[in-house]
Structure formats: structure tokens, C-alpha cells
Amino acid sequence: MFCYQCEQTAKGTGCTAFGVCGKSPEVADLQDLLIYLAKGVSMYAHRARQLGAVDRNVDVFVVEALFTTITNVNFDEARMEAMIRKAGEVREAAKKLYEDACRKAGKTPETLGGPAVFPVPSSRSEMINAGEKVNPEAGSEVHGEVVQGLRDLVLLGLKGSAAYMDHAKVLGYEKDELYGFIHEKMDFLAGESFTVDGLVGQAMDAGKWNISVMELLDAANTGVYGHPEPTKARVTGVKGKAILVSGHDLKDLDLLLQQTEGKGINIYTHGEMLPCLAYPGLKKYKHLVGNYGSAWQNQREEFEKFPGAILMTTNCIQKPKDSYLARIFTTGLVAWPGATHIGDGKDFSPVIEAALAAPGFDEDEEPHFINVGFARNTVMSVAGKVIDLVKAGKLRHFFLIGGCDGAKPGRSYYTDFATSVPDDCVILTLACGKYRFNKLEFGDIDGIPRLLDAGQCNDAYSAVRIALALADAFKTDINGLPLSLILSWYEQKAVCILLSLLYLGVKNMRIGPTLPAFVKEPVFKVLQEKFNLQPVTTVEQDLKAILG
Template identity: 50%
Template sequence: MYCVQCEQSNKGGCAVKVGSCGKTADVADQQDVLLRLMQGVSVYADRAARVGARDEQVDSFTPHAWFTTLTNVNFDSTRFDRLIDRAIGMRERARACALTAGADLSALPEPATWNPGITRAERAAAAPFAAIQRWMDRDGPSVTGLRNLLLYGLKGTAAYSEHARVLGQEEAAINAEFHRISAFLATDPTDIDALLRECLAVGGLNLKVMALLDAANTGRFGHPEITMVRMSPVAGKAILVSGHDMGDLEALLQQTEGLGINVYTHGELMPANAYPGLKKYAHLAGNYGGAWQDQQKEFDAFPGAILMTSNCLINPEIKGYADRIFTAGPVGWNGVPHIQNHEFAPVIACALTQPGFAADAPEQRIPAGFARNTVMGVADTLLGMIKGGEVKNLFLIGGCDGARPGRNYFHDLAVSTPADSLVLTLGCGKFRFNREDMGTINGIPRVLDMGQCNDAYSAIQVAVAVAGALGCEVNDLPLHYGISWFEQKATAVLLTMLHLGLRKIHLGPTLPQFLTPEVLGVLIDKFDIRPTGDPQEDLARMLAAA
């Protein structure tokens, strides 16, 4: 396998039999085949959309299929066999839809007609035709790198779209734009300017998708409220829910009500504790643990059942919890029971057989719930503090976390920010510093937890509103960015920030391997992207520019 899609990639790419994430070469091949077929699906769906036609099943399957190929999501080869079968069927549905609508089906690119075979052996033999290194010699690293930037941005956008879709929110126009860009990618484009335009188009699309997901979350669970989230366990039977999917969490809370089982969030689900529609359940006991990369240690120590939703799964076989972890949604691992249709009885039964926590741990709480509605609710106060000089700088520090050395940069940057500044944070990158006592300004905590990584939308809306109230552009605000990059959702968010014209983004701790020096040079020139360096030097540069 050869993989450069995330920070776990070895130097030069994961040219190995098993990736750093635990993905096997066989599964990597299956994911490549699936994505090539899905580009073919989009070719027909795009042609159909041009004449006003669509197939709802195709549109529903598309984000889910793309989501399964993200880093640390699905490692289950049997499920990929089924996904590839379904993709072939969906391609035919999309073709039939286009034909019936009278769409032009001339000059079809390769993914629209490519046949990877029926058996796993045939598909393994066909996989090199779908692998990214196929084009490295023909098109060079810069063109290939830009296509990867586009591909991985689409992956992240698909993930957020799937999060919204499972909560009942999707839009035909968003699906059509996704298919359009995916169909463009299916042509194996080589024009650098066109590739850059489409990368920014992904950023614009992802902004719409994040708005849709924000509407799905707040429409279903209410707007987050300032909440002191318990970070230490209490006595009793226990279930731990990790990932991003608040719909899964809600269903589990409903099914465990009155059973004497405490439910805890983990990782990116911690912000769920601030939503009224979820915090109303008394047995939502708080958050256990921190970011995803520590899960093997934390899951092993957790004395209950574990449910992994959406993404960030690490090999559960290494530690002693493989017999009490379950997956849901796009997540999968060979041999791990998979929950469908929110039927969580096996998870509950497992939790009842486990010892649970014997006693309450010393109480620890941290504030959360500073999403856009909360922050804008005190907009006058915030603007007054900025105009009066009580708040001189705003920092957006967060994103995806990971295990590589250098990620203490974001902790060191956050704790070094001046006392007259506010730190907006989101994603699991916040676990680097969210238990630090950084004080308050006029009773407002200096660290404002805005939520999950998709809640970059909240941060963007707050920045736009503050700039509008001050009569300036967002780039003129004393707003500084320290963005922790890891995988494809972060790629989509970065493209959204670039689409909005945000500049001087400090990105790290290591840059994506698919960004060749030439491509990085373009991004530095156009957007002043800045690789992270020494946190004190970066902070001094940020403050000097304020």
C-alpha cells in the first residue's frame, strides 16, 4: 500500500503492508477501488443533475461510502466487499437516472466505465488502476499532490455531510455540487489552476455542509449552553461513547434510561454534554479521557462497554478490550460487533456484565458550550471588551490531535497567550490545554470551547460577526490561527478557511506529505500559510501583526 492521506503516514508515505493506523494493504486497495467507483457514480449523477434529475438512493449512499475511507474509520475488509458491490450498483442507478432524464453521456471518463471485477482477487489485481501512485510518474508530484488535496477535501466534506444526513438533514444542491467536483476529479485533471479553483470550491461546499450540520445538531438537540462538564467518573455501571455522532449517543441514552448505567462521552463527543437535548438525561455522567490517540490506554482502563461512532478507531486487539467494544455507522474492525439501526441491546448487555466504577473519583469539571449562539448572546459584552482594550487579541487554536512529537506546540502556544486575549478552541486538539486554568476576563473564561471540529463553522460565524460590528474585514481583526492538522476533516476545514480568504494560518505540527514544495509554495504565496515553528517565535509574530 501507499498512503499519504494523514499525519500518521511514514516519511515518504506508508509504502508498507500495514499502515501506522493499522490499515492493511488489502483494505487500502479496497478503499482505492471504492473511491474510484464512487467518482464514476458522480460522473453519472452530475450528468443527471445538469438536466434536473437525481436519485435519492445514490445521494444518500455517496457520503457514507466516502466516509468509510477516512483515516481510522473502517478496517473491515468484509464490509468493503459489500460497499464495492453497492457502489457498482449505485453507479448503474445513477447511469439509469441520467439516461432516463435524457442527459448527455458522451465522453465519459474512465471511472464511469471501469470494471474492477467481481471477486476479491480480481479487485486486488485492479487496485493499481485506482491508486494515487499510478499518476505520479505521468503527472508529477505537484499535480498529483493537488489532486490529493482535492480528494481528501472531498473526503472530509463527505464525512460532515454524512453526520448531517443521519440526523435527517441533506440538500439536493449540496449533493449536486459534491458530484460535480467528484466528477471533475474523475477526469484525472492536470491543469494546476483548475485544480486550485476546485480545491477552493470544496472549501465553499464544506462551509455549506458545516452550516447544514450545525442546523441538524441545534435543530435536534438545541443550542449548546455553557456547561461545567464533569471530567471524572462516578460509581456505577458504565458505557463510553467515542467519535462524533450525537444521534447514536441520543439513542443510547434513551435505551439506557432507568437501567442504572452511566453514559460517558470521549474525545470529539465531549461537547455533546452542553446540548440541552442530551444533557437532560441524568445518566449522561460527563466525559472520560481525552483525545482519540490516547484511546488504547483509556479504553483499556475503562470498566465498561465501549461504543465507537463515526471515526478515530485504533486497533482494539492490542489491549484487553476487544471483547467489549462495538462499532456503529461507518466504523468497522474485523471481528468487532457492528451495531445497525441504533439497536444497542448488545452494548447494554455487555455493560451490565462489566464491573463499572467502584466509587466516585474526585470531582473535576471544565466549561464547554461556547458555540456561536452562546458567544453571540454576549456579543455586546465581547465587542465592548474589544473596543475598550480589555481583549486585545483572539486566538483560534485547535483542530485534530495526534500522537506525533511536536503537538505540545498547541499547548505551549495556548498557555503563552497574553492574559488580555481569548482562546477559541474546537476539535480534539483542545485536550492539549483545556484543563489548564487560564483565568477569566470580566467573568468570561479565556478558553472558549466551541465544540467539535465541524464547529469551525461557529468560529467563522463569530469572526464574521465581530468584524462586521467593528466595520472591518476578518483579516483585519487581531485574530490569529494555530491549526492542528491530522486527517481529511481538517483538510476540508482548511480549504473552507482558504475559500473565505483567511490568511496567516499557522498549520502543523507537520505539513501534509501530499503538499509538495511547489504546491506549498502556491499556498504560501496566495494565502500566507505558515508552517508552525517555535511557539514563542510564532506568538511574537502573531502579536506583532495585530
């Protein structure tokens, strides 16, 4: 295996024996083969779409193939094998779609090679062997490290976009042109000739498209569940039976709330599900009582202590301990061998039964509440006051301290940075990196909370909209605002957000705790020269550089 798609990759260069995330070499190789075959599907689908022919099943499969290979999603060899077999079937359907479209248009179909014709192995062992031949390390031998790293920068951005598209699709929101974007980029990556400038351009274009993807997801979440509202979220246990929901999927939580209503079971969010407590369409359920625990990397200790059942809805799963394997459940694309999977029918009866069999909380824990629900609608409703505070000199600077959390040393930087931000500054935050400081007290500036939680990593669109609206109010661009972005990254959703920010021309961003292994030094120099993108250093140095 060779995998360097996440921040905690071994030695900062790549996992070669076993994934730090818990991914086995076999699963890593199967995932690489699935992506390779998905490129073949897109080669046909892209050309068919240019002739006006589309197939939603083909479109959805490529998105799901990308999403299922994101860090901490699917660790199950059997499910990966099934997806590879399906890839072969979908590729044949895409080929027929293209050839039929050519006949209708009076054109001769192109003779395609590579991923378009690669034979699907018949056994799992052969699939694993085939995957080894198409992993990033093999690509580096052909293209060199810099070009391969840029190819993977584009690919990993696509994986993040695909995850967001899948979240939106689940809620009934899709756009044909976004499927077309995925196919176009996958077809490009299936090519054989690349230049550094061309790949950087493709990465920026992927960032442009991802803004539309994030806009679609924002429309889906707010269209179905309403705009998040400022909410006091309880972060301690309530007496009674309990189910903990982690991941990102709002609809899974909604369905579970419907199926548990009146059953005497309290529902808690975990990790990136915390912002769900602020949506009117979800907070209306009285048995959605609060949030338990923190970010994904702490789940093995937190899940072991949680006295109920656990439901994982998307990425973020870690290898379960034996102590709670029987009461953790997966659904959607997420899977772990040995954990019970809830299928597409979304019958959560096994989860409910496990919760009723578990002890639950025997008494109320001491109440503790934190503020959530400061997405774009809320912040923009007080934009006039915010602008007046800036003009009056009472609000000096905005810091967006957000992104993924992780287990690698160095992430205390974000806690130290947040607590060192001067009292006349406001902190915007989103994604699970906020757990480093979101239970601390920051106070307010004339009634405006100094810590504004904008939501999930999926809600990055909210932060972009807030920044663009403020820039418009001050008659400047984002770079002219008293705003600094201090970003933490872990997996592929963070990559596509970064590409979107770079496409928007945002400069002077700081990223950490380490730089991506797939962004090689010559490429990073280009990003530094063009955008002044820079690694975090120390809190003192970075604050001084920003505030003077």
C-alpha cells in the same frame, strides 16, 4: 498500498507497507478502488442532475463511500468488499438514470470511459489488485506529483465534507445542491487533463461549498438538540455501571441514552463527543454524567482502563487491544474486524449487556469539572461585552487554537502555545486538539472565560460565524481582526475546513505540526504567496510574530 491522506503518514511521505493508523495494505487498496468506482457513479449522476434527474440512493452512496475511506473509520475487508459490489450496482442505477434522462430530453448520452466503465472485479483478491492500479502513487506516475497532490487535496476535502453531510443526514438534514456539489467535483477528478491553476480553483470552490455543508450540520445539531449552553462537564468517574461513547455522532448517543434510561448505567463521552454534554437535548438525561479520557490517539490505554462497554460511532477508532475487544462495539460506517457491529436498527442491547457484565466504577472518583458549550450562540450573546473589552484595551487578541490531535511528536507545541498566551488574550478552541490544554485553568477577563470551547471539529462553522460577526462589529474583515489561527491537522475533516478558511480569504494562518504530504512544495509556495499560510515554528517565534 500507498496512502498519504493523514498527518501521521510514514516518514512524512506515505504509508507503503502498512498504515501507521493500523490500516492493512488490503484495506487501503480496497478503499482506493471504492473511491475510483464512486467517481464513475458521479460521472453519470452529475450528468443526470444537469438534466433534472436525481436518485437519493445514488447520492447517499457516494457520500458514504467517501466517508468510509476517511482515516480511522473502516478497517474491515469484508465490509469494504461489500461496498465495492454495491458500487457496481449503484453505478448501473446512475447510468440508467442518466440514459433515461437523455431519452426524455431528446439527447444522445455521452460515451463515458475510465471509472464509468471500469469492470467491478469478481473476487476480493482481484479487487485488491485493481485498487493498486488506481492509488495516488499510480496517479503520480500519470500526472506528476504536484498535479496528483492537488487532485488529492480536492478529494480529501470532499471526504471531509462527505463526513459532515453524513452527520447531518443522520439527523434528517439534507440539501440536494450539496449532493450535486459532490458529484460535480468527483466527475471533475475522474477527468484526465488537469492544470495547477485549475486544481487550485477547484480546491477553493470545494472550500466554498463546504461552508454550506458546515452550515447544514450546524442547523441539524442545533435544530434537533438546541444550541449548546455553557456547562460544567465532569471529567472523572461516577460510581456505577458505565458505557463510553466516542466518535462524533449525536444521534447515536441520543438513542443509547434512550435505551439505557432507568437501567442503572452511566453514560460518558470520549474524544470529540465531549461537546455533547452542552446540548440541552442531550444533557437533559441524568445518566449522561460526564466525559472520560481525552483524544482519540490515547484510546488504547484509556479504553483498557475504562470499566465498562465502549461504543464507536464514527471515525477515530484504533486497533483494539485484546483486553477490551469483547466490549468495544461499532456502528454506522465505522468498523473493525472482530468488533461487534450494531446495524442500522440501532439496537444497542449488546452494548448494554456488556456494560452490565463489566465491573463499572466501584466508587466516585474525585470530582473535576471543565467548561464546555461556548459555541456561536453563547459567544454572540456576550459579543457586546467582548467588543467593549477590546475597545478598552482589556482584551488584546484572540487566538483560535484548534484542530485534530494526534500521536506524532511535536504536538506539545499546542500546549505550550496555549499556556504562553498572555493573560489579556482569549483562546477559542474546537476539535480534539483542545485536550492538549482544556483541563488547565486559564481564568477570565472581566467574567469572560479566557478559554472558550466551541465544540467538535464539526462545529468549525461556529468559529467562522463568531469571527465574521466580530469583523462586522469592528467594520473590518477577518484579516483585520485581532485574531490569529493556530491550527493542528490530522485527517480529512481538517482539510475541508482549511479549504473553507482559504476560500474566505483568511490569511496568516499557522498549521502544524507538519505540512500535508500531498501538498507539494510548489503548491505550498502558491498558498504562502496568496494567503501567507505558514508552518508553525516555535512558540516564542510565532507569538512574537503575532503580537510583536
